[in-house]
Amino acid sequence: MPTSEDTETIDDDLLTFVLPSDYLPGMDLPSKRVLKTQVIADLIAQSLLQVSNGTYCSAGTEWKNGMRSDVLYTPRLALQTTLPPILVEVQKKLSEAFIRRIILYCLNITNLYPNHPLPVVLIFCIDKCAPRNLLAKFQPCEEKPCLKYFPSAEWADKCYLVSNEAPNDDSPVLSPLHALSLFFSQQQPSLHSHSHPEDPTVKKLYELIKALCEEDETYEDNFRKTINDVCDTHNKLYNRINIAIRDIPGTSKACRIIDRALEYNSRLKRKFSMIDTDSESSLELPPNLPMSSQVPESSATRECEAAFIANYRKHLTGRMDWDDCLQRGHEEGIFKRYSTGNSLRANFGSKK
Structure with missing residues:
Protein backbone atom coordinates (compact mmCIF):
# COMPACT_ATOMS: atom_id res chain seq x y z
CA MET A 1 0.00 0.00 0.00
CA PRO A 2 1.22 3.54 -0.71
CA THR A 3 2.54 5.61 2.16
CA SER A 4 1.50 9.20 2.81
CA GLU A 5 4.62 10.36 0.94
CA ASP A 6 3.77 8.14 -2.02
CA THR A 7 0.20 9.38 -2.27
CA GLU A 8 1.36 12.99 -2.39
CA THR A 9 2.97 12.25 -5.78
CA ILE A 10 -0.20 10.66 -7.20
CA ASP A 11 -2.80 12.84 -8.91
CA ASP A 12 -5.95 13.10 -6.79
CA ASP A 13 -8.16 11.90 -9.65
CA LEU A 14 -5.96 8.85 -10.17
CA LEU A 15 -5.80 8.13 -6.44
CA THR A 16 -9.60 7.82 -6.21
CA PHE A 17 -10.24 6.35 -9.66
CA VAL A 18 -11.65 2.80 -9.79
CA LEU A 19 -12.01 0.88 -13.05
CA PRO A 20 -15.36 -0.78 -13.83
CA SER A 21 -15.44 -4.57 -13.45
CA ASP A 22 -15.60 -5.08 -17.24
CA TYR A 23 -12.54 -2.90 -17.92
CA LEU A 24 -9.86 -4.43 -15.73
CA GLN A 188 -6.53 -4.55 -9.84
CA PRO A 189 -9.27 -1.96 -10.40
CA SER A 190 -7.26 0.88 -8.84
CA LEU A 191 -3.69 1.99 -8.40
CA HIS A 192 -3.72 1.84 -4.61
CA SER A 193 -4.76 -1.84 -4.65
CA HIS A 194 -1.78 -2.85 -6.83
CA SER A 195 1.25 -4.46 -5.16
CA HIS A 196 3.57 -1.72 -6.50
CA PRO A 197 1.57 1.53 -6.60
CA GLU A 198 4.72 3.62 -6.24
CA ASP A 199 6.38 2.15 -9.34
CA PRO A 200 6.56 4.82 -12.08
CA THR A 201 5.58 2.40 -14.87
CA VAL A 202 2.59 1.11 -12.89
CA LYS A 203 1.49 4.69 -12.24
CA LYS A 204 1.81 5.49 -15.93
CA LEU A 205 -0.24 2.42 -16.87
CA TYR A 206 -3.10 3.41 -14.56
CA GLU A 207 -3.02 6.96 -15.92
CA LEU A 208 -3.23 5.49 -19.41
CA ILE A 209 -6.06 3.02 -18.75
CA LYS A 210 -7.98 5.70 -16.85
CA ALA A 211 -7.85 7.97 -19.92
CA LEU A 212 -8.82 5.11 -22.26
CA CYS A 213 -11.71 4.04 -20.04
CA GLU A 214 -13.09 7.58 -19.85
CA GLU A 215 -12.70 7.94 -23.63
CA ASP A 216 -14.62 4.70 -24.24
CA GLU A 217 -17.34 5.73 -21.79
CA THR A 218 -17.74 9.05 -23.61
CA TYR A 219 -17.97 7.24 -26.91
CA GLU A 220 -20.58 4.81 -25.58
CA ASP A 221 -22.64 7.61 -24.07
CA ASN A 222 -22.63 9.50 -27.38
CA PHE A 223 -23.40 6.29 -29.24
CA ARG A 224 -26.47 5.59 -27.07
CA LYS A 225 -27.65 9.20 -27.33
CA THR A 226 -27.31 9.12 -31.13
CA ILE A 227 -29.23 5.83 -31.36
CA ASN A 228 -32.00 7.27 -29.17
CA ASP A 229 -32.23 10.42 -31.28
CA VAL A 230 -32.32 8.44 -34.54
CA CYS A 231 -34.97 6.03 -33.23
CA ASP A 232 -37.14 8.87 -31.89
CA THR A 233 -36.95 10.68 -35.25
CA HIS A 234 -37.83 7.52 -37.16
CA ASN A 235 -40.76 6.81 -34.84
CA LYS A 236 -42.20 10.27 -35.46
CA LEU A 237 -41.87 9.87 -39.23
CA TYR A 238 -43.31 6.33 -39.26
CA ASN A 239 -46.27 7.46 -37.15
CA ARG A 240 -46.95 10.34 -39.53
CA ILE A 241 -46.86 7.96 -42.50
CA ASN A 242 -49.12 5.54 -40.63
CA ILE A 243 -51.70 8.26 -39.98
CA ALA A 244 -51.50 9.54 -43.56
CA ILE A 245 -52.16 6.17 -45.24
CA ARG A 246 -54.20 4.30 -42.63
CA ASP A 247 -57.59 5.02 -44.29
CA ILE A 248 -56.40 4.60 -47.88
CA PRO A 249 -57.67 1.35 -49.45
CA GLY A 250 -54.98 -1.25 -50.22
CA THR A 251 -52.45 0.05 -47.70
CA SER A 252 -52.94 -2.57 -44.99
CA LYS A 253 -49.69 -4.35 -45.94
CA ALA A 254 -47.76 -1.07 -45.81
CA CYS A 255 -49.26 -0.35 -42.37
CA ARG A 256 -48.10 -3.75 -41.09
CA ILE A 257 -44.58 -3.03 -42.36
CA ILE A 258 -44.64 0.32 -40.58
CA ASP A 259 -45.77 -1.38 -37.36
CA ARG A 260 -42.84 -3.79 -37.66
CA ALA A 261 -40.49 -0.86 -38.22
CA LEU A 262 -41.82 0.83 -35.09
CA GLU A 263 -41.30 -2.37 -33.12
CA TYR A 264 -37.79 -2.71 -34.50
CA ASN A 265 -36.96 0.87 -33.49
CA SER A 266 -38.28 0.28 -29.98
CA ARG A 267 -36.17 -2.85 -29.57
CA LEU A 268 -33.10 -1.14 -30.96
CA LYS A 269 -33.53 1.75 -28.56
CA ARG A 270 -33.93 -0.62 -25.61
CA LYS A 271 -30.89 -2.64 -26.66
CA PHE A 272 -28.56 0.34 -26.71
CA SER A 273 -30.06 1.82 -23.57
CA MET A 274 -28.87 -1.38 -21.84
CA ILE A 275 -32.43 -2.68 -21.32
CA ASP A 276 -33.18 -6.33 -22.01
CA THR A 277 -34.77 -7.01 -25.37
CA ASP A 278 -37.64 -9.34 -26.23
CA SER A 279 -35.85 -12.50 -27.31
CA GLU A 280 -39.01 -14.00 -28.82
CA SER A 281 -39.20 -11.46 -31.63
CA SER A 282 -37.96 -12.54 -35.04
CA LEU A 283 -36.42 -9.15 -35.81
CA GLU A 284 -32.67 -9.27 -36.19
CA LEU A 285 -30.73 -6.51 -34.48
CA PRO A 286 -27.73 -4.99 -36.28
CA PRO A 287 -24.18 -5.61 -35.08
CA ASN A 288 -22.40 -3.10 -32.86
CA LEU A 289 -20.72 -0.98 -35.53
CA PRO A 290 -18.40 1.97 -34.80
CA MET A 291 -19.77 5.41 -35.50
CA SER A 292 -18.71 9.01 -35.26
CA SER A 293 -18.94 10.55 -31.82
CA GLN A 294 -17.73 13.57 -29.95
CA VAL A 295 -14.90 11.71 -28.25
CA PRO A 296 -12.27 14.26 -27.29
CA GLU A 297 -9.05 13.80 -29.22
CA SER A 298 -6.04 12.93 -27.06
CA SER A 299 -2.44 12.96 -28.23
CA ALA A 300 -2.25 9.19 -27.66
CA THR A 301 -5.36 8.65 -29.80
CA ARG A 302 -4.04 10.88 -32.59
CA GLU A 303 -0.65 9.15 -32.56
CA CYS A 304 -2.26 5.71 -32.68
CA GLU A 305 -4.48 6.73 -35.62
CA ALA A 306 -1.60 8.31 -37.53
CA ALA A 307 0.57 5.23 -36.95
CA PHE A 308 -2.18 2.93 -38.21
CA ILE A 309 -2.61 5.01 -41.40
CA ALA A 310 1.15 5.11 -41.96
CA ASN A 311 1.34 1.32 -41.65
CA TYR A 312 -1.68 0.91 -43.96
CA ARG A 313 -0.02 3.12 -46.60
CA LYS A 314 3.21 1.14 -46.31
CA HIS A 315 1.52 -2.07 -47.46
CA LEU A 316 -0.79 -0.41 -49.97
CA THR A 317 -0.74 -1.15 -53.68
CA GLY A 318 -2.32 1.59 -55.78
CA ARG A 319 -4.32 4.59 -54.58
CA MET A 320 -5.21 5.22 -50.96
CA ASP A 321 -8.56 3.61 -50.08
CA TRP A 322 -9.84 5.64 -47.13
CA ASP A 323 -13.04 3.61 -46.76
CA ASP A 324 -11.09 0.35 -46.48
CA CYS A 325 -8.58 1.96 -44.10
CA LEU A 326 -11.46 3.15 -41.90
CA GLN A 327 -13.08 -0.28 -41.87
CA ARG A 328 -9.83 -2.03 -40.93
CA GLY A 329 -9.27 0.55 -38.22
CA HIS A 330 -12.75 -0.01 -36.81
CA GLU A 331 -11.97 -3.73 -36.62
CA GLU A 332 -8.93 -2.88 -34.49
CA GLY A 333 -10.84 -0.46 -32.24
CA ILE A 334 -9.35 2.64 -33.90
CA PHE A 335 -10.99 5.68 -35.58
CA LYS A 336 -13.98 5.73 -33.23
CA ARG A 337 -14.41 9.43 -34.01
CA TYR A 338 -14.98 8.77 -37.72
CA SER A 339 -17.90 7.18 -39.56
CA THR A 340 -16.88 7.78 -43.21
CA GLY A 341 -13.72 7.50 -45.25
CA ASN A 342 -14.12 11.13 -46.32
CA SER A 343 -14.04 12.37 -42.72
CA LEU A 344 -10.88 10.32 -42.11
CA ARG A 345 -9.26 11.72 -45.27
CA ALA A 346 -10.15 15.28 -44.22
CA ASN A 347 -8.09 14.85 -41.06
CA PHE A 348 -5.20 12.74 -42.34
CA GLY A 349 -5.27 13.11 -46.13
CA SER A 350 -2.38 15.57 -46.21
CA LYS A 351 -0.03 12.99 -44.68
CA LYS A 352 2.01 11.13 -47.30
Whole structure:
Protein backbone atom coordinates (compact mmCIF):
# COMPACT_ATOMS: atom_id res chain seq x y z
CA MET A 1 0.00 0.00 0.00
CA PRO A 2 1.22 3.54 -0.71
CA THR A 3 2.54 5.61 2.16
CA SER A 4 1.50 9.20 2.81
CA GLU A 5 4.62 10.36 0.94
CA ASP A 6 3.77 8.14 -2.02
CA THR A 7 0.20 9.38 -2.27
CA GLU A 8 1.36 12.99 -2.39
CA THR A 9 2.97 12.25 -5.78
CA ILE A 10 -0.20 10.66 -7.20
CA ASP A 11 -2.80 12.84 -8.91
CA ASP A 12 -5.95 13.10 -6.79
CA ASP A 13 -8.16 11.90 -9.65
CA LEU A 14 -5.96 8.85 -10.17
CA LEU A 15 -5.80 8.13 -6.44
CA THR A 16 -9.60 7.82 -6.21
CA PHE A 17 -10.24 6.35 -9.66
CA VAL A 18 -11.65 2.80 -9.79
CA LEU A 19 -12.01 0.88 -13.05
CA PRO A 20 -15.36 -0.78 -13.83
CA SER A 21 -15.44 -4.57 -13.45
CA ASP A 22 -15.60 -5.08 -17.24
CA TYR A 23 -12.54 -2.90 -17.92
CA LEU A 24 -9.86 -4.43 -15.73
CA PRO A 25 -6.23 -4.88 -16.83
CA GLY A 26 -5.70 -8.28 -18.41
CA MET A 27 -9.16 -8.39 -19.99
CA ASP A 28 -9.18 -8.56 -23.76
CA LEU A 29 -10.44 -5.09 -24.76
CA PRO A 30 -8.59 -2.90 -22.23
CA SER A 31 -5.37 -4.91 -22.66
CA LYS A 32 -5.39 -4.40 -26.43
CA ARG A 33 -6.28 -0.74 -26.05
CA VAL A 34 -3.34 -0.20 -23.70
CA LEU A 35 -0.91 -2.19 -25.86
CA LYS A 36 -1.86 -0.29 -29.02
CA THR A 37 -0.94 3.10 -27.58
CA GLN A 38 2.34 4.53 -28.79
CA VAL A 39 3.74 4.92 -25.29
CA ILE A 40 3.46 1.17 -24.62
CA ALA A 41 4.69 0.26 -28.09
CA ASP A 42 7.78 2.36 -27.30
CA LEU A 43 8.16 0.78 -23.86
CA ILE A 44 8.11 -2.77 -25.25
CA ALA A 45 10.28 -2.09 -28.30
CA GLN A 46 12.88 -0.25 -26.25
CA SER A 47 12.94 -2.98 -23.59
CA LEU A 48 13.35 -5.79 -26.12
CA LEU A 49 15.45 -4.19 -28.86
CA GLN A 50 16.90 -0.99 -27.36
CA VAL A 51 15.46 1.15 -30.17
CA SER A 52 14.43 4.78 -29.83
CA ASN A 53 10.85 5.91 -29.23
CA GLY A 54 8.70 6.07 -32.36
CA THR A 55 10.60 3.31 -34.16
CA TYR A 56 7.65 0.89 -33.98
CA CYS A 57 3.91 1.34 -34.43
CA SER A 58 0.84 -0.87 -34.12
CA ALA A 59 -0.14 -2.89 -37.22
CA GLY A 60 -3.08 -5.06 -38.30
CA THR A 61 -3.44 -8.53 -36.75
CA GLU A 62 -6.17 -10.19 -38.82
CA TRP A 63 -4.79 -12.96 -41.02
CA LYS A 64 -6.13 -14.46 -44.25
CA ASN A 65 -6.85 -17.82 -42.59
CA GLY A 66 -9.35 -16.13 -40.26
CA MET A 67 -7.03 -16.04 -37.25
CA ARG A 68 -6.43 -12.89 -35.28
CA SER A 69 -3.61 -12.25 -32.85
CA ASP A 70 -3.59 -9.63 -30.11
CA VAL A 71 -1.11 -6.87 -31.00
CA LEU A 72 1.61 -6.57 -33.61
CA TYR A 73 4.26 -3.85 -33.79
CA THR A 74 6.17 -3.22 -37.00
CA PRO A 75 8.88 -0.68 -37.86
CA ARG A 76 7.32 2.64 -38.74
CA LEU A 77 9.57 3.12 -41.78
CA ALA A 78 9.48 0.65 -44.67
CA LEU A 79 13.25 0.83 -45.09
CA GLN A 80 13.87 -0.53 -41.57
CA THR A 81 13.97 -4.11 -42.82
CA THR A 82 16.67 -5.17 -40.37
CA LEU A 83 14.21 -4.84 -37.48
CA PRO A 84 11.87 -7.74 -36.64
CA PRO A 85 8.09 -7.47 -36.15
CA ILE A 86 7.07 -7.77 -32.48
CA LEU A 87 4.06 -9.94 -31.60
CA VAL A 88 2.50 -9.35 -28.16
CA GLU A 89 -0.03 -11.74 -26.64
CA VAL A 90 -1.94 -11.48 -23.36
CA GLN A 91 -3.14 -14.96 -22.42
CA LYS A 92 -5.10 -16.14 -19.39
CA LYS A 93 -3.56 -19.62 -19.32
CA LEU A 94 -0.39 -20.69 -21.06
CA SER A 95 -0.99 -24.02 -22.80
CA GLU A 96 0.43 -26.17 -25.57
CA ALA A 97 -2.53 -25.24 -27.78
CA PHE A 98 -1.69 -21.58 -27.27
CA ILE A 99 1.96 -22.18 -28.27
CA ARG A 100 0.72 -23.83 -31.46
CA ARG A 101 -1.37 -20.73 -32.20
CA ILE A 102 1.69 -18.56 -31.59
CA ILE A 103 3.58 -20.60 -34.18
CA LEU A 104 0.79 -20.07 -36.72
CA TYR A 105 0.72 -16.33 -35.96
CA CYS A 106 4.47 -16.14 -36.54
CA LEU A 107 4.18 -17.97 -39.85
CA ASN A 108 1.51 -15.48 -40.95
CA ILE A 109 3.72 -12.57 -39.91
CA THR A 110 6.71 -14.02 -41.74
CA ASN A 111 4.64 -14.39 -44.92
CA LEU A 112 3.42 -10.80 -44.64
CA TYR A 113 6.84 -9.34 -43.83
CA PRO A 114 9.23 -11.59 -45.81
CA ASN A 115 12.05 -9.02 -45.92
CA HIS A 116 12.25 -8.70 -42.15
CA PRO A 117 13.88 -11.03 -39.61
CA LEU A 118 11.73 -13.60 -37.85
CA PRO A 119 9.33 -11.99 -35.35
CA VAL A 120 10.03 -11.48 -31.66
CA VAL A 121 7.20 -12.78 -29.45
CA LEU A 122 6.30 -11.40 -26.02
CA ILE A 123 3.77 -13.32 -23.90
CA PHE A 124 2.00 -12.02 -20.79
CA CYS A 125 0.33 -14.83 -18.83
CA ILE A 126 -2.50 -13.69 -16.56
CA ASP A 127 -3.06 -16.91 -14.62
CA LYS A 128 -0.87 -20.01 -14.84
CA CYS A 129 0.78 -22.54 -17.11
CA ALA A 130 -0.96 -25.85 -17.85
CA PRO A 131 0.49 -28.43 -18.04
CA ARG A 132 3.22 -27.47 -15.58
CA ASN A 133 5.99 -29.14 -17.58
CA LEU A 134 5.38 -26.62 -20.37
CA LEU A 135 6.84 -23.88 -18.19
CA ALA A 136 10.03 -25.93 -17.83
CA LYS A 137 10.61 -25.56 -21.57
CA PHE A 138 11.16 -21.82 -21.09
CA GLN A 139 14.78 -21.06 -20.28
CA PRO A 140 16.06 -18.26 -18.02
CA CYS A 141 17.15 -15.07 -19.75
CA GLU A 142 20.28 -13.80 -18.02
CA GLU A 143 20.24 -10.30 -19.48
CA LYS A 144 16.54 -9.83 -18.62
CA PRO A 145 15.75 -11.57 -15.29
CA CYS A 146 11.97 -11.05 -15.56
CA LEU A 147 11.92 -12.93 -18.89
CA LYS A 148 12.20 -16.57 -19.94
CA TYR A 149 12.53 -17.64 -23.55
CA PHE A 150 11.20 -20.57 -25.53
CA PRO A 151 13.56 -22.28 -28.01
CA SER A 152 11.99 -21.23 -31.31
CA ALA A 153 14.66 -20.91 -33.98
CA GLU A 154 12.41 -22.00 -36.86
CA TRP A 155 9.38 -19.75 -36.34
CA ALA A 156 10.54 -16.80 -34.21
CA ASP A 157 13.77 -15.05 -33.44
CA LYS A 158 12.85 -15.11 -29.74
CA CYS A 159 9.70 -16.06 -27.83
CA TYR A 160 9.69 -14.45 -24.39
CA LEU A 161 7.42 -15.13 -21.40
CA VAL A 162 7.24 -12.31 -18.86
CA SER A 163 7.11 -13.26 -15.19
CA ASN A 164 3.75 -12.62 -13.52
CA GLU A 165 5.16 -13.09 -10.00
CA ALA A 166 5.95 -10.12 -7.79
CA PRO A 167 9.64 -9.85 -6.80
CA ASN A 168 10.74 -11.24 -3.45
CA ASP A 169 12.61 -8.09 -2.43
CA ASP A 170 11.01 -4.86 -1.24
CA SER A 171 12.26 -2.77 -4.15
CA PRO A 172 9.52 -0.30 -5.17
CA VAL A 173 10.79 -0.06 -8.77
CA LEU A 174 10.24 -2.80 -11.35
CA SER A 175 11.62 -3.25 -14.84
CA PRO A 176 9.12 -1.83 -17.36
CA LEU A 177 8.18 -5.25 -18.78
CA HIS A 178 7.74 -6.75 -15.32
CA ALA A 179 5.58 -3.79 -14.29
CA LEU A 180 3.43 -4.29 -17.39
CA SER A 181 3.08 -8.00 -16.62
CA LEU A 182 2.00 -7.37 -13.02
CA PHE A 183 -0.40 -4.69 -14.25
CA PHE A 184 -2.12 -7.31 -16.44
CA SER A 185 -1.90 -10.30 -14.11
CA GLN A 186 -2.97 -8.65 -10.84
CA GLN A 187 -6.06 -7.15 -12.56
CA GLN A 188 -6.53 -4.55 -9.84
CA PRO A 189 -9.27 -1.96 -10.40
CA SER A 190 -7.26 0.88 -8.84
CA LEU A 191 -3.69 1.99 -8.40
CA HIS A 192 -3.72 1.84 -4.61
CA SER A 193 -4.76 -1.84 -4.65
CA HIS A 194 -1.78 -2.85 -6.83
CA SER A 195 1.25 -4.46 -5.16
CA HIS A 196 3.57 -1.72 -6.50
CA PRO A 197 1.57 1.53 -6.60
CA GLU A 198 4.72 3.62 -6.24
CA ASP A 199 6.38 2.15 -9.34
CA PRO A 200 6.56 4.82 -12.08
CA THR A 201 5.58 2.40 -14.87
CA VAL A 202 2.59 1.11 -12.89
CA LYS A 203 1.49 4.69 -12.24
CA LYS A 204 1.81 5.49 -15.93
CA LEU A 205 -0.24 2.42 -16.87
CA TYR A 206 -3.10 3.41 -14.56
CA GLU A 207 -3.02 6.96 -15.92
CA LEU A 208 -3.23 5.49 -19.41
CA ILE A 209 -6.06 3.02 -18.75
CA LYS A 210 -7.98 5.70 -16.85
CA ALA A 211 -7.85 7.97 -19.92
CA LEU A 212 -8.82 5.11 -22.26
CA CYS A 213 -11.71 4.04 -20.04
CA GLU A 214 -13.09 7.58 -19.85
CA GLU A 215 -12.70 7.94 -23.63
CA ASP A 216 -14.62 4.70 -24.24
CA GLU A 217 -17.34 5.73 -21.79
CA THR A 218 -17.74 9.05 -23.61
CA TYR A 219 -17.97 7.24 -26.91
CA GLU A 220 -20.58 4.81 -25.58
CA ASP A 221 -22.64 7.61 -24.07
CA ASN A 222 -22.63 9.50 -27.38
CA PHE A 223 -23.40 6.29 -29.24
CA ARG A 224 -26.47 5.59 -27.07
CA LYS A 225 -27.65 9.20 -27.33
CA THR A 226 -27.31 9.12 -31.13
CA ILE A 227 -29.23 5.83 -31.36
CA ASN A 228 -32.00 7.27 -29.17
CA ASP A 229 -32.23 10.42 -31.28
CA VAL A 230 -32.32 8.44 -34.54
CA CYS A 231 -34.97 6.03 -33.23
CA ASP A 232 -37.14 8.87 -31.89
CA THR A 233 -36.95 10.68 -35.25
CA HIS A 234 -37.83 7.52 -37.16
CA ASN A 235 -40.76 6.81 -34.84
CA LYS A 236 -42.20 10.27 -35.46
CA LEU A 237 -41.87 9.87 -39.23
CA TYR A 238 -43.31 6.33 -39.26
CA ASN A 239 -46.27 7.46 -37.15
CA ARG A 240 -46.95 10.34 -39.53
CA ILE A 241 -46.86 7.96 -42.50
CA ASN A 242 -49.12 5.54 -40.63
CA ILE A 243 -51.70 8.26 -39.98
CA ALA A 244 -51.50 9.54 -43.56
CA ILE A 245 -52.16 6.17 -45.24
CA ARG A 246 -54.20 4.30 -42.63
CA ASP A 247 -57.59 5.02 -44.29
CA ILE A 248 -56.40 4.60 -47.88
CA PRO A 249 -57.67 1.35 -49.45
CA GLY A 250 -54.98 -1.25 -50.22
CA THR A 251 -52.45 0.05 -47.70
CA SER A 252 -52.94 -2.57 -44.99
CA LYS A 253 -49.69 -4.35 -45.94
CA ALA A 254 -47.76 -1.07 -45.81
CA CYS A 255 -49.26 -0.35 -42.37
CA ARG A 256 -48.10 -3.75 -41.09
CA ILE A 257 -44.58 -3.03 -42.36
CA ILE A 258 -44.64 0.32 -40.58
CA ASP A 259 -45.77 -1.38 -37.36
CA ARG A 260 -42.84 -3.79 -37.66
CA ALA A 261 -40.49 -0.86 -38.22
CA LEU A 262 -41.82 0.83 -35.09
CA GLU A 263 -41.30 -2.37 -33.12
CA TYR A 264 -37.79 -2.71 -34.50
CA ASN A 265 -36.96 0.87 -33.49
CA SER A 266 -38.28 0.28 -29.98
CA ARG A 267 -36.17 -2.85 -29.57
CA LEU A 268 -33.10 -1.14 -30.96
CA LYS A 269 -33.53 1.75 -28.56
CA ARG A 270 -33.93 -0.62 -25.61
CA LYS A 271 -30.89 -2.64 -26.66
CA PHE A 272 -28.56 0.34 -26.71
CA SER A 273 -30.06 1.82 -23.57
CA MET A 274 -28.87 -1.38 -21.84
CA ILE A 275 -32.43 -2.68 -21.32
CA ASP A 276 -33.18 -6.33 -22.01
CA THR A 277 -34.77 -7.01 -25.37
CA ASP A 278 -37.64 -9.34 -26.23
CA SER A 279 -35.85 -12.50 -27.31
CA GLU A 280 -39.01 -14.00 -28.82
CA SER A 281 -39.20 -11.46 -31.63
CA SER A 282 -37.96 -12.54 -35.04
CA LEU A 283 -36.42 -9.15 -35.81
CA GLU A 284 -32.67 -9.27 -36.19
CA LEU A 285 -30.73 -6.51 -34.48
CA PRO A 286 -27.73 -4.99 -36.28
CA PRO A 287 -24.18 -5.61 -35.08
CA ASN A 288 -22.40 -3.10 -32.86
CA LEU A 289 -20.72 -0.98 -35.53
CA PRO A 290 -18.40 1.97 -34.80
CA MET A 291 -19.77 5.41 -35.50
CA SER A 292 -18.71 9.01 -35.26
CA SER A 293 -18.94 10.55 -31.82
CA GLN A 294 -17.73 13.57 -29.95
CA VAL A 295 -14.90 11.71 -28.25
CA PRO A 296 -12.27 14.26 -27.29
CA GLU A 297 -9.05 13.80 -29.22
CA SER A 298 -6.04 12.93 -27.06
CA SER A 299 -2.44 12.96 -28.23
CA ALA A 300 -2.25 9.19 -27.66
CA THR A 301 -5.36 8.65 -29.80
CA ARG A 302 -4.04 10.88 -32.59
CA GLU A 303 -0.65 9.15 -32.56
CA CYS A 304 -2.26 5.71 -32.68
CA GLU A 305 -4.48 6.73 -35.62
CA ALA A 306 -1.60 8.31 -37.53
CA ALA A 307 0.57 5.23 -36.95
CA PHE A 308 -2.18 2.93 -38.21
CA ILE A 309 -2.61 5.01 -41.40
CA ALA A 310 1.15 5.11 -41.96
CA ASN A 311 1.34 1.32 -41.65
CA TYR A 312 -1.68 0.91 -43.96
CA ARG A 313 -0.02 3.12 -46.60
CA LYS A 314 3.21 1.14 -46.31
CA HIS A 315 1.52 -2.07 -47.46
CA LEU A 316 -0.79 -0.41 -49.97
CA THR A 317 -0.74 -1.15 -53.68
CA GLY A 318 -2.32 1.59 -55.78
CA ARG A 319 -4.32 4.59 -54.58
CA MET A 320 -5.21 5.22 -50.96
CA ASP A 321 -8.56 3.61 -50.08
CA TRP A 322 -9.84 5.64 -47.13
CA ASP A 323 -13.04 3.61 -46.76
CA ASP A 324 -11.09 0.35 -46.48
CA CYS A 325 -8.58 1.96 -44.10
CA LEU A 326 -11.46 3.15 -41.90
CA GLN A 327 -13.08 -0.28 -41.87
CA ARG A 328 -9.83 -2.03 -40.93
CA GLY A 329 -9.27 0.55 -38.22
CA HIS A 330 -12.75 -0.01 -36.81
CA GLU A 331 -11.97 -3.73 -36.62
CA GLU A 332 -8.93 -2.88 -34.49
CA GLY A 333 -10.84 -0.46 -32.24
CA ILE A 334 -9.35 2.64 -33.90
CA PHE A 335 -10.99 5.68 -35.58
CA LYS A 336 -13.98 5.73 -33.23
CA ARG A 337 -14.41 9.43 -34.01
CA TYR A 338 -14.98 8.77 -37.72
CA SER A 339 -17.90 7.18 -39.56
CA THR A 340 -16.88 7.78 -43.21
CA GLY A 341 -13.72 7.50 -45.25
CA ASN A 342 -14.12 11.13 -46.32
CA SER A 343 -14.04 12.37 -42.72
CA LEU A 344 -10.88 10.32 -42.11
CA ARG A 345 -9.26 11.72 -45.27
CA ALA A 346 -10.15 15.28 -44.22
CA ASN A 347 -8.09 14.85 -41.06
CA PHE A 348 -5.20 12.74 -42.34
CA GLY A 349 -5.27 13.11 -46.13
CA SER A 350 -2.38 15.57 -46.21
CA LYS A 351 -0.03 12.99 -44.68
CA LYS A 352 2.01 11.13 -47.30
